Amino acid sequence: MIPELGHYALVLALLVAVYQSIVPLWAAQRGHAAAMETAVPAAQSQFILVATAFAALTYAYVTSDFSVANVAANSHSAKPLLYKISGVWGNHEGSLLLWALILTLFGAMAATFGANLPPGLKARVLSVQGMIGVGFLAFTLFTSNPFLRLDPAPPDGRGLNPLLQDPGLAFHPPFLYLGYVGFSMAFSFAVAALIEGRVDAAWARWVRPWTLAAWGFLTVGIALGSWWAYYELGWGGFWFWDPVENASFMPWLVGTALLHSAIVVEKRDALKSWTILLAILTFALSLIGTFLVRSGVLTSVHSFAVDPERGIFILALLLIAIGGSLALYAWRAPALRATSAGLFKPVSREGAMVLNNLLLSVAAATVFLGTLYPLFLDIVGGGKISVGAPYFNATFVPLMVPLLAAVAVGPMLAWKRGDLPGVMQRLYVALATAVAALLIALWLSDWRHALAAFGIGLGVWVIAGAKVEFASRIQLFRVPLRDSVRRAFGLPRSFYGMSIAHAALGILVIGITASSTWQTEVIKVVQVRESIEVAGYALHLRDVREVRGPNYVSQVARIDVYRGKVLEGGPRLPLVTVLEPEKRRYPVEGNNTTEAAIYTTWFADLYVVLGDADGKGGWVIRAYHNPLVPWIWVGCLIMFFGGLVSLSDRRHRVGAPRRSAAPATASAETA
Amino acid sequence: MRLRYLIPAALFLALGAGFVYALVAIQSGKKNPSAVPSALIGKPAPEFALPAPVGFAQGLSTADLLGKVTILNVFASWCPPCHAEHPLLLELAKEAKGGAFQLVGLNWKDKDEKLAAWFKEAGDPFSRIGADRTGRIGIEWGVYGAPETYVLDRDAKVVYRYAGPLTKELIRDEIRPRIAKLRK
Numbered sequence: 001m002i003p004e005l006g007h008y009a010l011v012l013a014l015l016v017a018v019y020q021s022i023v024p025l026w027a028a029q030r031g032h033a034a035a036m037e038t039a040v041p042a043a044q045s046q047f048i049l050v051a052t053a054f055a056a057l058t059y060a061y062v063t064s065d066f067s068v069a070n071v072a073a074n075s076h077s078a079k080p081l082l083y084k085i086s087g088v089w090g091n092h093e094g095s096l097l098l099w100a101l102i103l104t105l106f107g108a109m110a111a112t113f114g115a116n117l118p119p120g121l122k123a124r125v126l127s128v129q130g131m132i133g134v135g136f137l138a139f140t141l142f143t144s145n146p147f148l149r150l151d152p153a154p155p156d157g158r159g160l161n162p163l164l165q166d167p168g169l170a171f172h173p174p175f176l177y178l179g180y181v182g183f184s185m186a187f188s189f190a191v192a193a194l195i196e197g198r199v200d201a202a203w204a205r206w207v208r209p210w211t212l213a214a215w216g217f218l219t220v221g222i223a224l225g226s227w228w229a230y231y232e233l234g235w236g237g238f239w240f241w242d243p244v245e246n247a248s249f250m251p252w253l254v255g256t257a258l259l260h261s262a263i264v265v266e267k268r269d270a271l272k273s274w275t276i277l278l279a280i281l282t283f284a285l286s287l288i289g290t291f292l293v294r295s296g297v298l299t300s301v302h303s304f305a306v307d308p309e310r311g312i313f314i315l316a317l318l319l320i321a322i323g324g325s326l327a328l329y330a331w332r333a334p335a336l337r338a339t340s341a342g343l344f345k346p347v348s349r350e351g352a353m354v355l356n357n358l359l360l361s362v363a364a365a366t367v368f369l370g371t372l373y374p375l376f377l378d379i380v381g382g383g384k385i386s387v388g389a390p391y392f393n394a395t396f397v398p399l400m401v402p403l404l405a406a407v408a409v410g411p412m413l414a415w416k417r418g419d420l421p422g423v424m425q426r427l428y429v430a431l432a433t434a435v436a437a438l439l440i441a442l443w444l445s446d447w448r449h450a451l452a453a454f455g456i457g458l459g460v461w462v463i464a465g466a467k468v469e470f471a472s473r474i475q476l477f478r479v480p481l482r483d484s485v486r487r488a489f490g491l492p493r494s495f496y497g498m499s500i501a502h503a504a505l506g507i508l509v510i511g512i513t514a515s516s517t518w519q520t521e522v523i524k525v526v527q528v529r530e531s532i533e534v535a536g537y538a539l540h541l542r543d544v545r546e547v548r549g550p551n552y553v554s555q556v557a558r559i560d561v562y563r564g565k566v567l568e569g570g571p572r573l574p575l576v577t578v579l580e581p582e583k584r585r586y587p588v589e590g591n592n593t594t595e596a597a598i599y600t601t602w603f604a605d606l607y608v609v610l611g612d613a614d615g616k617g618g619w620v621i622r623a624y625h626n627p628l629v630p631w632i633w634v635g636c637l638i639m640f641f642g643g644l645v646s647l648s649d650r651r652h653r654v655g656a657p658r659r660s661a662a663p664a665t666a667s668a669e670t671a
Numbered sequence: 672m673r674l675r676y677l678i679p680a681a682l683f684l685a686l687g688a689g690f691v692y693a694l695v696a697i698q699s700g701k702k703n704p705s706a707v708p709s710a711l712i713g714k715p716a717p718e719f720a721l722p723a724p725v726g727f728a729q730g731l732s733t734a735d736l737l738g739k740v741t742i743l744n745v746f747a748s749w750c751p752p753c754h755a756e757h758p759l760l761l762e763l764a765k766e767a768k769g770g771a772f773q774l775v776g777l778n779w780k781d782k783d784e785k786l787a788a789w790f791k792e793a794g795d796p797f798s799r800i801g802a803d804r805t806g807r808i809g810i811e812w813g814v815y816g817a818p819e820t821y822v823l824d825r826d827a828k829v830v831y832r833y834a835g836p837l838t839k840e841l842i843r844d845e846i847r848p849r850i851a852k853l854r855k
Binding site: 273277280281284291311312315318319322323326327329330331333334372375376378379 | 673676677679680683684686687689690691692693694696697
């Protein structure tokens with residue numbers, strides 16, 4: 001009964017979405033105020049209906065109702081509750097429903113908190129949002145209905161892929177979708193602006209919170225996915241330039257560019273058509289990412305829902321949404337001229353933003369090329385190749401170097417006419433710190449890893465640059481300390497947000513550089529009560545036991561970790577920790593997973609994976625020492641935090657003069 | 672309308688056309704993104720000798736591949752696509768009886784009793800089966816999943832390899848022409 005209610009709610013949601021996509025737009029074109037206003041209840045009820053459907057499916061999962069085909073295929077009665085719930089979106093149909101839920105949530109928030117938007121813009125934005133809703137709801141209902149029944153119902157389900165039974169991955173898709181789908185708001189605003197033929201500072205201010213929220217969620221989503229790959233796949237790495245990873249990274253890169261270019265629109269009334277294009281492209285890349293992952297046109301180590309039938313549908317959606325909006329862009333964008341055809345010096349804040357945009361979009365283009373090249377080479381009969389890390393390292397990294405160098409400088413330049421020598425003079429402390437860090441890194445690595453030391457130096461430069469900038473804003477040491485503190489309280493939140501996010505980028509860069517350069521790896525067959533050494537730790541294999549989990553059987557090794565060298569006749573060193581890497585076998589799914597055991601300190605991870613037994617009492621143990629790897633995730637989290645701080649800025653709540661008040665509080669509250 | 676504003680749409684159109692073509696090619700079976708050419712093509716089959724699974728008469732070794740055109744199928748009872756392609760193998764087995772080629776199996780990471788139970792019910796298409804219980808020989812062949820199918824010439828050189836379940840079209844377009852050519 002409940003699944004049928006969910007199904008029914010979903011059908012109703014589609015009908016509401018059809019209404020929402022047609023009537024408000026028509027009314028806005030005709031200037032029919034009352035009909036325009038119906039977009040608001042439509043968006044709200046669409047959300048309530050999809051939420052009902054989602055709740056119904058969740059209910060079916062929690063109660064293990066195996067008469068629902070989707071539940072039978074992806075759940076099992078012996079699964080822990082968390083994974084019963086995360087199983088809802090751990091499959092193609094359910095994840096589409098989650099996608100629709102988030103889409104309508106954003107729509108409902110824009111409708112509810114957008115009371116101060118001009119009625120025409122609001123109606124058009126919600127109408128475009130409704131069109132995307134029609135696409136995805138139709139996709140769900142016609143090709144991927146999660147509410148189909150099985151008769152007779154099987155006694156138990158097939159279970160969820162054990163790799164996905166993991167807390168990191170349970171929350172990875174929701175965050176990723178909040179990011180992907182969040183960019184649909186920027187897209188809707190861009191299309192609405194094209195229809196209206198008007199882009200101004202107020203428009204930029206309204207788009208910004210949505211972009212910021214989506215960008216923050218995407219950052220966390222990508223970080224969670226990378227963290228999961230790091231500890232669950234047991235390869236010791238955190239990023240593999242896999243097509244699925246790239247699919248989420250490309251919208252992030254373009255979204256970051258959008259975040260910056262929207263500021264130029266707001267402050268300088270320039271870069272308008274470029275910003276519109278970025279807003280369209282960001283969402284386009286989100287959709288293309290979905291297409292690549294779901295259609296199976298590319299091979300990837302982790303594509304779980306491949307079905308060419310559905311590929312056709314996503315492709316059709318993609319062509320209509322993106323092709324349509326780009327055609328609209330070609331038609332309407334030439335009319336969006338800068339009102340103040342002012343001066344645009346290369347050395348200025350806006351010049352720095354253009355550089356940022358240039359580098360980020362070229363970086364996104366190189367990732368795009370590397371991801372799709374195998375596909376297109378195969379199409380033209382050029383043979384099978386796979387593009388791997390060497391390509392991306394050779395193309396992507398060099399683009400990031402000038403970007404990072406500029407991150408510290410850009411925010412210190414004045415609008416319109418910057419003073420580069422003056423800025424460099426103020427940045428000398430940052431420069432000195434960075435050079436010192438570079439030299440220390442060189443010295444620590446025995447003068448061998450010059451490039452890595454340069455990377456560390458860049459990271460420190462970015463962090464120190466953010467600090468210096470903050471110090472110069474509050475005039476630290478120039479005015480009495482009390483005045484500095486008062487100035488610090490007076491700074492806008494968006495400035496704090498930017499400083500935090502930029503410093504976080506530096507932390508991230510240091511983490512990536514260090515962990516990819518100075519990783520040590522030891523693979524050895526170890527007898528029980530034998531020891532191995534890695535990076536100044538002695539690992540002593542105490543025993544391997546068989547342990548029963550809720551829905552798996554596991555072999556758990558106990559490894560005592562001591563600091564220092566292995567001594568003859570057993571360890572007499574201080575015990576640091578006990579690591580328990582596991583090999584799990586899930587009988588229902590017939591799969592194995594490795595659970596790496598990780599000992600994390602501020603400066604490194606000790607990462608141990610249990611391999612196979614050699615049949616003679618020995619076990620294959622892989623141990624990695626990954627320096628600074630925790631900084632990667634910490635950096636991402638701080639970056640997200642910076643986004644939140646910026647989101648809470650007063651100007652998003654107060655809004656621009658005349659076309660006033662943005663729906664910012666909406667996203668701030670849910671964030 | 673200024674032309675440069677058309678650039679994004681034009682680029683996207685080209686991209687979309689590429690996607691459409693790729694999807695159509697995949698669906699018609701012309702392209703398979705997961706098909707990776709074997710490193711063994713043109714090279715002799717790896718040296719191996721495997722016993723027959725319990726309940727079967729003839730094992731499989733490199734020597735058995737010499738002197739005859741061979742289709743070698745990597746399969747397992749636990750693999751659903753192997754069950755799906757099984758009827759096609761039985762059809763091929765009928766032709767193999769005529770002596771045009773031999774059809775042999777590499778039973779990969781399987782349990783003998785499960786295999787015996789399956790073939791008792793569904794029929795055994797192979798004249799020889801090697802029991803690769805640990806998957807060790809599969810590694811020599813570069814097998815990365817079941818099913819996989821290899822075509823070898825009379826000198827046991829690998830001529831063709833396909834990863835994934837066989838289809839009627841694949842046998843018609845890829846396998847039969849190669850067998851015919853090798854027999855000449």
